[in-house]
Amino acid sequence: MxxxxxVFLIASALSLLGALLASPGTTSDGRVLLFAGSCFAVLFILALIRGKRFRFDPQLR
Incomplete structure (x- = not known):
């Protein structure tokens, strides 16, 4: 990966967790976090499709 x-996976997980933990009285905060989490999830899927892997280079040690 x-x-x-x-980064997009962590950002989407934190945004969705924040949306779940947002207080029910402030629905706009939860909606913004839910929208951000879904955008990060889409970007995560696109990054997986693109599929550039970072490789360990022993010469850099």
């Missing part, structure tokens, strides 16, 4: 895919 590429670095960008990992």
């Amino acid at each position: 590429s670095r960008s895919a990992v």
Whole structure:
């Protein structure tokens, strides 16, 4: 998995978790976080499709 895919996965998970934990009185915050989480999830899938993997280079040690 590429670095960008990992970043998008973490961002979508945190956004969706924040949307679930948002207080019910502030529905706009939950909706914004839900929208951001879904956008990050789409970007995660696109990063997986693109599929650039970072490889370990022993010469860089």
